[in-house]
Amino acid sequence: MKYVDEFRDPALGEVLAGEILGLVEPGRHYKFMEVCGGHTHSIYKYGIDDLLPANVELVHGPGCPVCVIPMGRVDDGISLAHQPDVIFTCFGDMLRVPGSDGTLLDAKAEGADIRMVYSPLDALRIAKANPDRPVIFFAIGFETTAPSTALTLKRAKAEGVKNFFCMCNHVTIVPPLRALLDSPDLRLDGFIGPGHVSTVVGVRPFEFIPREYKKPISVAGFEPLDVLHAIHMILTQIKEGRCEVENQYARVVPYDGNPRALEVMSEVFELRPHFEWRGMGFISQSGLKLSEAYADMDAEIQYSVPGIRVADPKACQCGEVLKGVIKPWECKVFGSGCTPERPIGTCMVSSEGACAAYYNYGRFAREREVV
Amino acid sequence: MSRLIANAASALAPTCDYTTGCITCGDVAVPMSVTRLDDERGLALCSDDEGNSETVEIDLVAPVAPGDTLLVHAGTAIARLTEEASA
Numbered sequence: 001m002k003y004v005d006e007f008r009d010p011a012l013g014e015v016l017a018g019e020i021l022g023l024v025e026p027g028r029h030y031k032f033m034e035v036c037g038g039h040t041h042s043i044y045k046y047g048i049d050d051l052l053p054a055n056v057e058l059v060h061g062p063g064c065p066v067c068v069i070p071m072g073r074v075d076d077g078i079s080l081a082h083q084p085d086v087i088f089t090c091f092g093d094m095l096r097v098p099g100s101d102g103t104l105l106d107a108k109a110e111g112a113d114i115r116m117v118y119s120p121l122d123a124l125r126i127a128k129a130n131p132d133r134p135v136i137f138f139a140i141g142f143e144t145t146a147p148s149t150a151l152t153l154k155r156a157k158a159e160g161v162k163n164f165f166c167m168c169n170h171v172t173i174v175p176p177l178r179a180l181l182d183s184p185d186l187r188l189d190g191f192i193g194p195g196h197v198s199t200v201v202g203v204r205p206f207e208f209i210p211r212e213y214k215k216p217i218s219v220a221g222f223e224p225l226d227v228l229h230a231i232h233m234i235l236t237q238i239k240e241g242r243c244e245v246e247n248q249y250a251r252v253v254p255y256d257g258n259p260r261a262l263e264v265m266s267e268v269f270e271l272r273p274h275f276e277w278r279g280m281g282f283i284s285q286s287g288l289k290l291s292e293a294y295a296d297m298d299a300e301i302q303y304s305v306p307g308i309r310v311a312d313p314k315a316c317q318c319g320e321v322l323k324g325v326i327k328p329w330e331c332k333v334f335g336s337g338c339t340p341e342r343p344i345g346t347c348m349v350s351s352e353g354a355c356a357a358y359y360n361y362g363r364f365a366r367e368r369e370v371v
Numbered sequence: 372m373s374r375l376i377a378n379a380a381s382a383l384a385p386t387c388d389y390t391t392g393c394i395t396c397g398d399v400a401v402p403m404s405v406t407r408l409d410d411e412r413g414l415a416l417c418s419d420d421e422g423n424s425e426t427v428e429i430d431l432v433a434p435v436a437p438g439d440t441l442l443v444h445a446g447t448a449i450a451r452l453t454e455e456a457s458a
Binding site for chain 2: 091118119121122141151155196199200258260261264
């Protein structure tokens, strides 16, 4: 496939892996965080970690929007789905995320009309086909997905669709990164930056990482050679004593992002004063809600939701996994009480979650042996 | 009982396949080619190399023309791919 095959060339991968080996100092340990769940998935799908020297460690960041959703928000969603006549729409992964009393799938089995959609546009289509029923879209995702929700809400308004509402759970990438960097229990040597978020926000918002925290970052694509190349770039920076933002994914990511997307987002959304992240607590200005101009489409305003904060399950260590403090297999319930079929924590639910990636690509057995 | 039914529904439900990744929830986007334009509504019919087609919002990358390759995430084109950029 064009734009894909050329970034999966095994021969080039071996060349890059050889050069990476030459860039690392023996005896020094390198710990890099891949911010994005999509990178975690690529790393295990293509066995990228097998190509790296033993002293280069990759830890997984909070870049899976499903994994960071707190239980209270799932409960709020389920409560909306049970409102009379409501058609509740959401992305597939969300259906299996446990709230304090079951999942959206459980609610569906109990009679709520919950439908999986692949895009906000699909949800709007359902609203137009069912003009007598309120249709609520459970919006989730980082800046990659937020413009899609924003455009759909604009479209609904322009077309005069009165029965389309949104429960907004969109989050922004910079505040959690800053929270991670301020965390004393996490020592990192660099970041593999999120590729498609950067398509929207650009590379500029990550400049604070080298400037204030003295860590190099390379914004990377999702093919195996992209990830290897990004690691190569970070190691080169370290070797040359540089510390800056680099753009490995320049074929897609402009330095300033997509101004039109940012404009649409600022019209439709505004920052919440704070938003709760699973395992990380409340982070200031890290979540989005609908702006005043779109308040009539805000499901949280038009319907009452419980809004109760629910503590994460005690056995679950998603918080530590999301911060990269522990590896998924170090969690007490990984692979025993918590599996993709019966998840306890969100990291096991989502396809992009670190625990699901470890579980599905056999890291459970291998890492245990290493220990 | 309802939990039993829920578990059965869970097993059968068309959720995202976690072995192949979830395009909507992850930071994942796929290259798609524009096959037809609906200028009036600002939408385009796009298809990928496997023949899957999808109606796509093109507001963020407009103007586009049939044959253009777009990077599509959750039904919205977030970037345009060009030959020079891919080189």
